[in-house]
Each structure stands twice: as C-alpha cells, then as structure tokens.
Amino acid sequence: MPLDTPPSELNSLGLPKAPADTRVVVAMSGGVDSSVVAAQLAEEGYDVVGVTLQLYDHGAALAKKGACCAGRDIHDARRVAEEMGFPHYVLDYENTFREAVIDEFADSYLAGATPVPCIRCNERVKFKDLLETAKDLDADCMATGHYIQRKMGPAGPELHSAADAARDQSYFLFSTTPEQLDYLRFPLGHLASKAETRALAARYGLSVADKPDSQDICFVPNGDYAAVIEKLRPGAGEPGDIVDMEGRVLGRHTGVIHYTIGQRRGLGLGGLADPLYVVKLDPDTRRVIVGPKDALSTRTIPVREINWLGDTPFTSQREWHLGVKIRSTRPPREAILRPLSETEAEVELLTPEQGVSPGQACVFYASEGSRIFGGGWIWRG
Structure with missing residues (x-):
C-alpha cells in the first residue's frame, strides 16, 4: 500500500490519472531504497524515469567505493533501470554540489561549527535543482527512497516521521518547503522495517537487494572530516x-x-x-x-533560517510548545519556541541538553503524533 490512502478516483500516488499516464521521476542513488521505489512504481505501471546525480569527480580523492552516488552506485542504478525496463539518466551536478554543499561544509568547520551536509544536499540540490529538472521532464511528481511520510491534512500535505523510528530521516528533511512537499512522494515511509524493503528488492529480483547501506557522508572517506577539509582548504x-x-x-x-x-x-x-x-x-x-561535563548543558538555543511547516504563520503565536531534536540520534525534547521573526526564534528547552553545537539543525516535532513542523539552524547568537 502507498503511504497515503487516496480516494478511489486517485492513483496510488494521489494523482487523478491512470498510472500509465502519470510520469514519475525517481531520484536513484544506486542503493536498495531508491531502487525499490523505482521498481515498485514501474511494476504498478507508472511512467518511471530514473535520475542519478553525479555529485563529484569519481576519480578524485574525495570519492570512495560504496559511497552515495559514487561510480559503483551509478552503475547499480542503471542496472536496476535496465532490469525493470525504464529509462535512466545521469546528470552532472558536480559544480552545483561543490558550491552548494562541499564549500559550505568546509567553511563551517573552519568557523568552529559542526555542519550537516546531507540536509544542505536535500535542500539545495535534490529538492531544488533535481526537482526542477523533474518538472522540465513533464513529470507529475518526484519520488525518493527517504524514510519519511507525506500525509494529507486539512490544510494540504504534511510531513510526518517514518513508521520505522530506527530508519526515520525527518531530521535531514526539515527544510522541505510546502511547495516541494506538494510535488514529492516518499513510498517507503509507511514500511515497518528495512527488512521489508529488502524483501521487496528480492521480490523484484533487483541486483542491489543485499547491497549494504552507505554509512558515511558521501564525500568524506572513512568519516575523516579533517582530511577532506585540509584538502579543500590547505593550511586549515x-x-x-x-x-x-x-x-x-x-x-x-x-x-x-x-x-x-x-x-x-x-x-x-x-x-x-x-x-x-x-x-x-x-x-x-x-x-x-x-x-567539565556540566558546562555543556544548554537550555536556550538561538535558531535561524527557519522553515516552517505549520498550518498558520510561524509568527501568529508568541509561543509554540513542541518537541525539538538537536541531533539526528537524539529523541525530541520538550521545548518552547518563541518566534523573533518569520525565520528566527529562541528555543527554550524544558530540560537542558548537552553538546548543543552551532551548525547543527534544530528540528520541530508535534508534542503528540508524528508530524514535523519544520526546523532551523543552530547558531551562536
């Protein structure tokens, strides 16, 4: 079943067309998740177009075997497209990726921050430039293999955490705008476990069914941030x-x-x-x-570049009582958000947190339920 339960006149992607008349661009990284999305939609009869982004020079020292969008992954994505019988394209986004993601990553570290480049990649490359490319291809929507849910609410599409908390990627997708959410689809968000995804891959006979998940940031070999920064910024x-x-x-x-x-x-x-x-x-x-450890405790966090996904304007209330995540691996903590403008706020944690770092994201969650209300970037203030 798709993540939404659409009315009978809509197809499984929530669009009023027959699958054969619905073009879907699938962002394919070469991993099992996006491959299953593409295969499932192709089997359902959609007009699937697979697109893989070349994000950096595969021969450079920054690339590594098994990393997201490295040469092996492009080969794997192309092979899945051949197996399932839909077209596949590789787009050179190397310059865009370097300017929008890698350069800021290096500069943020030099400034003493701890950046999250995967969020910037989603925000500035995949859900911006690639999404526009999908529209140029006359696609009705774009689908990805992210573990997050898009649900229809009274005011339009809402962003919700994945059914599988262990796979949830909502922290990395908080900057998805309402306009982008209207066009995006996340067919894996309702699955209970990654085992279900691999079972689907095996069912479709995909060559990537047993492919390991990528663990590191795609352009950071073996998690050695410092080596990459020194290569990008000699003398750093x-x-x-x-x-x-x-x-x-x-x-x-x-x-x-x-x-x-x-x-x-x-x-x-x-x-x-x-x-x-x-x-x-x-x-x-x-x-x-x-x-000492107690010096790490923080109760008040300045946040800017806020992307708000609520049904009413962010500044329509003096305070918002929500949960916030300050690290992807930590559960949401109760907090009070006090808007300073449409894009800035002061976040008061009801219980102090340790290790709050400039450059990390602060993501807003409903106090009850699975909805994400957006988020922003932590800064020094």
Missing part, C-alpha cells in the same frame, strides 16, 4: 592552544577542525583528576576550550 589544520574556561593553557592541538563540541576523547590531556570536554571552539584565536 593550524595548531593552537587547548585552554580551560578561565583561559589557562592546558595543552596544544593540531587544528580546531579536529574537534567538535562535547568531545572527550583524543584531547591529549592525561593526568587530570576530572574528565574534560570540548565546550567551545574559537577559530579566530585557534583555541579549543575545555571544561
């Missing part, structure tokens, strides 16, 4: 002092880019009575500031 790894919260020098470091807020291991500060954590990064002075 300049050494500096590790200091306590009073400014006393405790040691030296090999570059601010090697550290993140909340980090405890790898500080090289042995022999101290109590463990210390990175509580702040100061790239201007090249200082890593450390302190």
Whole structure:
C-alpha cells in the first residue's frame, strides 16, 4: 500500500490519472531504497524515469567505493533501470554540489561549527535543482527512497516521521518547503522495517537487494572530516592552544577542525583528576576550550533560517510548545519556541541538553503524533 490512502478516483500516488499516464521521476542513488521505489512504481505501471546525480569527480580523492552516488552506485542504478525496463539518466551536478554543499561544509568547520551536509544536499540540490529538472521532464511528481511520510491534512500535505523510528530521516528533511512537499512522494515511509524493503528488492529480483547501506557522508572517506577539509582548504589544520574556561593553557592541538563540541576523547590531556570536554571552539584565536561535563548543558538555543511547516504563520503565536531534536540520534525534547521573526526564534528547552553545537539543525516535532513542523539552524547568537 502507498503511504497515503487516496480516494478511489486517485492513483496510488494521489494523482487523478491512470498510472500509465502519470510520469514519475525517481531520484536513484544506486542503493536498495531508491531502487525499490523505482521498481515498485514501474511494476504498478507508472511512467518511471530514473535520475542519478553525479555529485563529484569519481576519480578524485574525495570519492570512495560504496559511497552515495559514487561510480559503483551509478552503475547499480542503471542496472536496476535496465532490469525493470525504464529509462535512466545521469546528470552532472558536480559544480552545483561543490558550491552548494562541499564549500559550505568546509567553511563551517573552519568557523568552529559542526555542519550537516546531507540536509544542505536535500535542500539545495535534490529538492531544488533535481526537482526542477523533474518538472522540465513533464513529470507529475518526484519520488525518493527517504524514510519519511507525506500525509494529507486539512490544510494540504504534511510531513510526518517514518513508521520505522530506527530508519526515520525527518531530521535531514526539515527544510522541505510546502511547495516541494506538494510535488514529492516518499513510498517507503509507511514500511515497518528495512527488512521489508529488502524483501521487496528480492521480490523484484533487483541486483542491489543485499547491497549494504552507505554509512558515511558521501564525500568524506572513512568519516575523516579533517582530511577532506585540509584538502579543500590547505593550511586549515593550524595548531593552537587547548585552554580551560578561565583561559589557562592546558595543552596544544593540531587544528580546531579536529574537534567538535562535547568531545572527550583524543584531547591529549592525561593526568587530570576530572574528565574534560570540548565546550567551545574559537577559530579566530585557534583555541579549543575545555571544561567539565556540566558546562555543556544548554537550555536556550538561538535558531535561524527557519522553515516552517505549520498550518498558520510561524509568527501568529508568541509561543509554540513542541518537541525539538538537536541531533539526528537524539529523541525530541520538550521545548518552547518563541518566534523573533518569520525565520528566527529562541528555543527554550524544558530540560537542558548537552553538546548543543552551532551548525547543527534544530528540528520541530508535534508534542503528540508524528508530524514535523519544520526546523532551523543552530547558531551562536
């Protein structure tokens, strides 16, 4: 069954057409999720067009075997299209991806932030440029393999968490706009587990049925952020002092880019009575500031670049009582959002959180239920 239950006059994608008359562009990464989406829609009789993005030079040091959209993945996506009998295109988005995602990633780390490039890729490449390409191809909608749900509400399409909490990708899709949501479809969001997806892949006889999931950011080999940043910004790894919260020098470091807020291991500060954590990064002075664990606790978070998905304007209320996620791996916490403008707010956590870091996303969730109300970016204020 599709994630929405449409009226009888609509097809499984919620459109008033026969499947054969409905063109769907499927964003294919070469992995099992998007491959199953394409295969399922093709089997249902839709006019499927598969599109894979080449996001960087596959021969460069940034690429690695098994990463999202690397050369192997393009081959796998093309093979699935051949197996299921629909056209497949590879689009060169290398320059767009570098300018919109990779450059900001490097610059954010240099500024002492902890960026989330997958969100920017969805926002600036997949759901912007690729979505426009889908419209240029006269597609009625664009489908992806993301684990998130699109449900029809009284005011139009709503964004909801995936049925499988372990696979939910709502944190990475908070910046999806209402206009984009109207055009997008997420056929896997209702599945109870990834095992169901792989079972579908096996049923369709797809060559990627047992392909492992990609774990790292696609352009970061083996999770080594610092190596990528130093390649992109030579000289970025300049050494500096590790200091306590009073400014006393405790040691030296090999570059601010090697550290993140909340980090405890790898500080090289042995022999101290109590463990210390990175509580702040100061790239201007090249200082890593450390302190006790309780210094990481934060109750008030400044958020900007807000994308609001509520039914009424963000500034129509003085306060919004919602749940917020400040890391993809953490559950939503109760909070009060106080709008400062249409795109800025102060978020008050009812229970302090540790390790809140500039550059991370703050995503808004309904206090009850599965709906996502958008989110924004944490900054220093």
